[in-house]
Amino acid sequence: MNEKWKKVDRSSMPTAEDTRPGLTYWQDVWRRFRKNWLAMAGLVLVILIALLAVIGPMFSPYSYADQQLELSNLPPRLAITKLSDGLYAYVHKEFKLIQVSEDGDVLGPVKLIDDDLVLRTRTYELDGKEIKFDYSLANKKGNKQKFSDYGYNYRIFVDGKEIDPTPVKTTQNKTFVLGTDRLGRDMWTRTLYGARISLSVGVVAALVNMIIGVIYGGIAGYEGGMIDNVMMRIVDLINSIPLMLIVILLMVVIGKSGFGTIIVTIGLVYWVSMARQVRGQVLSLKEQEYVLAARTLGASKSRIIMRHLIPNALGPIVVSMTMSIPNAIFTESFLSFVGLGVSAPQASWGTLANDALGAIRSFPYQLIIPSVAIAITMFAFNFVGDGLRDALDPRLRK
Amino acid sequence: MADMPLVEVKNLKKYFTKEKGLFAKPQYIKAVDDVSFSIAKGETLGLVGESGCGKSTTGRTIIRLYEPTAGQIIFEGTDIAKLPEKKLMPYRRDMQMIFQDPYASLDSRMTVADIIGEAFDIHKLGSAAEKAEVVATLLDRVGLKREHASRYPHEFSGGQRQRIGIARALAVRPKFIICDEPISALDVSIQAQAVNMLEDLQKELGLTYLFIAHDLSMVKHISNRIGVMYLGKLVELAPSGELYAQPLHPYTQALLSAIPVPDPAKAEEKQRIMLEGEVPSPLNPPSGCRFCTRCQYRMPRCQEEEPQLREVAPGHFAACHLLDR
Numbered sequence: 003m004n005e006k007w008k009k010v011d012r013s014s015m016p017t018a019e020d021t022r023p024g025l026t027y028w029q030d031v032w033r034r035f036r037k038n039w040l041a042m043a044g045l046v047l048v049i050l051i052a053l054l055a056v057i058g059p060m061f062s063p064y065s066y067a068d069q070q071l072e073l074s075n076l077p078p079r080l081a082i083t084k085l086s087d088g089l090y091a092y093v094h095k096e097f098k099l100i101q102v103s104e105d106g107d108v109l110g111p112v113k114l115i116d117d118d119l120v121l122r123t124r125t126y127e128l129d130g131k132e133i134k135f136d137y138s139l140a141n142k143k144g145n146k147q148k149f150s151d152y153g154y155n156y157r158i159f160v161d162g163k164e165i166d167p168t169p170v171k172t173t174q175n176k177t178f179v180l181g182t183d184r185l186g187r188d189m190w191t192r193t194l195y196g197a198r199i200s201l202s203v204g205v206v207a208a209l210v211n212m213i214i215g216v217i218y219g220g221i222a223g224y225e226g227g228m229i230d231n232v233m234m235r236i237v238d239l240i241n242s243i244p245l246m247l248i249v250i251l252l253m254v255v256i257g258k259s260g261f262g263t264i265i266v267t268i269g270l271v272y273w274v275s276m277a278r279q280v281r282g283q284v285l286s287l288k289e290q291e292y293v294l295a296a297r298t299l300g301a302s303k304s305r306i307i308m309r310h311l312i313p314n315a316l317g318p319i320v321v322s323m324t325m326s327i328p329n330a331i332f333t334e335s336f337l338s339f340v341g342l343g344v345s346a347p348q349a350s351w352g353t354l355a356n357d358a359l360g361a362i363r364s365f366p367y368q369l370i371i372p373s374v375a376i377a378i379t380m381f382a383f384n385f386v387g388d389g390l391r392d393a394l395d396p397r398l399r400k
Numbered sequence: 401m402a403d404m405p406l407v408e409v410k411n412l413k414k415y416f417t418k419e420k421g422l423f424a425k426p427q428y429i430k431a432v433d434d435v436s437f438s439i440a441k442g443e444t445l446g447l448v449g450e451s452g453c454g455k456s457t458t459g460r461t462i463i464r465l466y467e468p469t470a471g472q473i474i475f476e477g478t479d480i481a482k483l484p485e486k487k488l489m490p491y492r493r494d495m496q497m498i499f500q501d502p503y504a505s506l507d508s509r510m511t512v513a514d515i516i517g518e519a520f521d522i523h524k525l526g527s528a529a530e531k532a533e534v535v536a537t538l539l540d541r542v543g544l545k546r547e548h549a550s551r552y553p554h555e556f557s558g559g560q561r562q563r564i565g566i567a568r569a570l571a572v573r574p575k576f577i578i579c580d581e582p583i584s585a586l587d588v589s590i591q592a593q594a595v596n597m598l599e600d601l602q603k604e605l606g607l608t609y610l611f612i613a614h615d616l617s618m619v620k621h622i623s624n625r626i627g628v629m630y631l632g633k634l635v636e637l638a639p640s641g642e643l644y645a646q647p648l649h650p651y652t653q654a655l656l657s658a659i660p661v662p663d664p665a666k667a668e669e670k671q672r673i674m675l676e677g678e679v680p681s682p683l684n685p686p687s688g689c690r691f692c693t694r695c696q697y698r699m700p701r702c703q704e705e706e707p708q709l710r711e712v713a714p715g716h717f718a719a720c721h722l723l724d725r
Contacts, residue, residue, distance in 0.1 A: 291505035295568065298463050299519045300485075300492035309518075313509040 034393040041389020047382035055197035062188065066195040067347035070186035072111040073100065075365050078181040078189075080106055081169035085160055089129055093167060095364055097137040097156060099126055106173035134159040180371050183357060189368065192349040193375055199261060199350040200331045200379070206265050207272045207330030211323050215276030220307045222277065223284025234281065241274050245333065249342050259342050267337075268330050279322050283315035290314075317391045324387025328380040335376070351376050404477065405438035406608050407462070407576055412436070412471035412481075414454075414461045418683060429682045431457040433632035434471075436709070439576075444602065444609040446623030446640065448616060448655070452679060454632040455612045456500075459578045462610070463495050464488060475576070493523060496569035500581040502561035506553035512539070512564055513549035519571040538567040542597065559590035563597070570601070578610045583618065595622055616659050620644055625715075628652045631682055631690040634709055638716040648718040650695050689721065697722055 035041055059066070080092045080102055091112060092100045101109040112133065116125040122138040137156040139148045150157045150164075158167045175181060180189035222233040249267050253259050256266070287293065288311060296306050312319070335352025337343035344350050351372040358368035414432040431454045439445045447455045461468050464480065473481040480491050499505035506515055513535050520531040536546045542563040553561055562582060569577055579598065583591040595618060601607060613619045619626055619640070626643050628636040628651065636649040647653045654673040661667040675694045680686055686693050692702035701721050709719040 291499040291501055292507040294460070294465055295497065295499060295505055295565070296507075296518065297465055298492065298495070298497045299522050299568075299572065300489050301518070301522050305522070310507055310509075314507065316509075 031390075031393045035389050038389040038392060040385050041393075044382040044385025044389065047378060048386055051197055051379055051382065052201060054194055055201050058194035059191055059198070062191040062194070064188035064191045066187065066192050066349055068187060070182070072098075072186065073108065073178075073182055074184050074186040075361070075368075076100065076108065076175060076178055076182045076186075077365065077367055078175050078179065079172055080108075080175050081172045082106070083158070083167050084170045085128070085133060085158070085165065086131065089131070090170075091128075091133075093156070093158075097124070097135065097140065099124075099128075099133065099135055101128065106176040108175065108177035131161050134162075181365075181367055183354075183368055184361060184365075187347075189354075189371055192354060193351070193371055196349045196351040196354055196372060197375065197379075199344055199348065200334060200352075200376075202261075203264060203268060203330050203334040203350075204327035204379075204383075207268050207326050208323050210269045210273045211276040211326050212319075213273075215273030216280050216312060216319060217307075218273065219277035219280025220284055220312055223281035224288055224303060224307055224311065226285070226288075230281070234278075237274050237277055240271065245271060246340075246342070249337060253342070259345060261344050261348065264334055264337060264343055268333065272326060272330060276319070276322055276326065279318060280312075280315055283318055284311045287311050287314050317394050320390045320394060321387050324383045324390070327383045328376075331376065331379065405474075406441040406443075406476060407610070408438040408472075408474040409458075409462060410436050410472040410474065412458065412461060412473065413469040414457055414466055415469045427683055430632045430685065431682060432461060433685075435629070435632070435634045436471075437627055437634060437637055439608055439610060441575075441608055442602070442606055443625065444611055444623045446619035446626040447610060447612045447629060448614055448619055448626060449629035450614065450655075450679065452682070453629045454682075455629050456580055458629070459497070459580050459610060459612050463497050463578055465497075489523070493519075493572040494574055495576045495578070496572060496574040497578045497580060498562075498565055498569050498582045501585050502558050502565055503585075505565050506561055508553055511550055511552055512544075512556075515553070515564060516549075516567045516571050519568070523572065525572075534571065535567075538570055541570065541601075542567045558586055559593065562586060562590075562594055566597070566601070570605070573605075574607070576608045576610070578612070580612050581614070582611075584613065584615065591618070598622070616655065628655065631679065631685055633690055633719065634717075635691065635720070636716075636718045637709070638713075638718075642713075642716055646716075648712055648716070648723060649691075649720050650697055650722070651691050652718075689719075 035045075075094070075096065076092070082090045082102055082104065083093055085091050090102050090104050092102045092108075094100055099112040101112050103109055112126040112128050114124060115127050115132075116123075118124070122136070122140070124135040124137075126133040126135065135156065135158055139150060139157070140155045149155055152166050152168060154167050156167065158165050178188050178190065180193060183189055183192065218233065218237075222230045245267070248271060249259075249263060252263050252267055252270075256263050284307070288306075293306060293310055296310055301309075331351070334343055334350060335355065338350050338352035339356045344353060346353070354372035355369055355376075358365065358372070362369055412432055412435045413430070415428040415430050418427040418429055433454075435454075435458060437445065447458065449455050457466065460466050462473055464473075464483075468481045471481060472479045475491055475494065478491075480488060483491070510518075513532070516535045516538055517531045520526065520534065525531070526534075532549075535549055539546055539548060544560060544563055544567070548556075553564065556564065562585075566582075582598070583594045586594055598609070599622060602609060609622075611619060611622055623640045626638065626640045627634050628643075628649065630651050636643065636647070636652045638648075643652065644656065647656050650673075654675050657671065657673045661670055673696070676696075677694050680690070680693055686703070688701075688703040688705055689695070689698075689707050692698045695702065699721060705721070707719045707721050709717050712718050712723050
């Protein structure tokens with residue numbers, strides 16, 4: 003006989019303890035977040051960037067402020083010219099010779115004996131050899147560009163004999179991984195240092211959003227009426243003052259521009275849009291029947307806001323928060339760009355990009371590096387935000 | 401003392417202010433206008449009326465989700481209409497509400513255990529272990545399984561969700577439950593189950609219900625007495641059998657004639673009283689009797705004088721000038 007249809011004794015049924023253990027809300031969120039590989043990639047990137055920002059500069063032999071003017075504007079990839087056996091040099095775009103090893107270690111500037119500005123030649127001494135660098139072919143104003151037999155606008159003579167300046171190979175710059183800027187400062191160190199400033203600004207924006215914005219918006223939305231009116235007019239007031247004006251006024255109060263001023267400015271301003279958004283959410287959620295049910299049970303206002311309204315508005319809050327981070331990073335870059343942000347020698351990604359603008363044609367890598375850093379950070383935060391939004395919504399649970 | 405009603409509502413008014421212009425006089429929507437009734441212990445009072453007549457507002461005002469504009473709500477001898485929230489706390493345990501929409505009335509971010517146990521946390525009724533035990537018994541009581549406690553509301557069907565809502569209301573061991581159209585959002589096949597469960601719970605726990613609905617046949621089944629509301633006013637209040645057998649107010653008669661009859665032959669001969677026009681706006685209700693614009697028996701007097709609710713037969717109240725003879 004088929005036993006499948008036999009009546010089951012109730013006592014043999016699984017009890018609550020035997021069935022799968024209940025997941026807490028956050029365990030469940032994490033379980034769903036993990037399945038989203040794009041969000042996980044974003045999270046890994048964010049953690050990586052944060053780690054690099056915190057501990058990266060400690061492992062760098064250079065500080066963000068060390069200048070080596072003779073080693074300025076070195077690119078991350080070096081095209082190496084062979085001068086003679088065992089002697090290699092990098093021909094700098096500013097018609098300078100930098101001694102490098104065959105593997106791409108920067109050994110330092112070649113000793114300059116004579117710099118003839120009329121004949122446009124430079125004479126170097128290296129390892130007992132006299133090296134003459136002739137850049138008289140190079141374009142002078144109004145003249146037509148001329149080239150040597152080797153196809154270059156400069157010629158190199160080693161002990162009086164012209165050599166082929168064609169690079170024998172292109173290798174990674176091992177001394178300055180991402181090259182140097184126009185003052186010979188290590189770009190890698192400066193980029194990491196910029197990550198510190200940019201991420202701190204992002205974290206402050208997120209915290210302010212989270213604490214002031216959410217609570218302020220929650221109270222305004224829940225209380226409604228007159229209180230809401232007054233609170234929202236204050237928000238309008240803050241929102242109506244231009245950001246620049248606030249920064250300039252704060253600079254007068256604090257006394258100098260710099261990281262502190264930026265933090266205070268972002269702290270003062272960045273919770274406003276979040277407060278508006280949370281208020282809107284709360285306004286629509288507070289009429290929901292589950293809120294009424296909590297009220298009939300006698301739940302206090304703070305309990306209703308913290309336990310019911312904010313968790314239910316968490317999706318938009320998280321998305322808005324992750325959006326505010328790159329936004330704040332942009333604001334900081336912008337303020338640094340116009341000279342109201344961090345001041346030299348401190349570096350943020352904004353100042354790095356700004357510094358590179360002057361030499362964008364000759365040394366584009368100086369602009370690409372901070373731009374890529376900003377782009378990666380923004381992608382990472384956006385992916386995390388999207389993933390969190392999906393994970394925080396139990397209705398999407400599979 | 402035995403005859404003292406559990407809940408007595410006297411001249412309850414709830415006006416909502418309409419968004420006022422800068423110089424305009426504020427306008428009031430008289431959602432509930434001078435309603436009085438009482439409910440005895442263990443009784444079920446049904447409240448019917450078309451949409452927008454103020455029956456849900458009455459329920460929500462009694463449980464103090466809305467601040468009453470005027471009037472008294474006397475619960476076990478205490479007027480709770482004006483009590484501040486703090487002093488209201490003990491009464492929050494005695495009165496509970498079951499909501500209409502089982503999809504909106506449960507917080508989707510909380511597990512079933514959290515939803516049912518919330519009262520435990522708010523009123524600090526005991527330890528976590530006691531709370532888990534109470535949640536489990538309540539789940540048994542409303543016909544759900546104990547292992548459902550760790551799940552989220554969206555994993556349940558409408559009927560199951562409504563059971564969770566009922567379990568939440570029972571968690572504080574209330575004496576009085578306001579059922580605000582508890583079954584109208586449910587599938588017809590589930591409605592009977594829910595109503596029977598409410599009846600069983602009433603017998604077991606000695607509950608008193610205020611049952612708000614617009615399904616007349618179902619209200620007749622569950623209620624001892626029925627109140628009929630029209631535009632914020634109570635127009636008729638009578639024991640349910642009598643109300644159906646002998647409706648006195650023209651509005652009640654029209655309502656009852658709208659109940660479909662499941663027999664086509666009988667339906668043929670049945671006269672449906674068609675009401676003319678729409679419900680007037682509660683912002684600007686007609687003078688005199690509020691029903692006079694749509695009443696087929698209207699007299700000149702109806703527009704001038706507002707009829708009072710008075711006892712026409714023992715236990716049968718109605719507000720209509722036709723009954724003055």
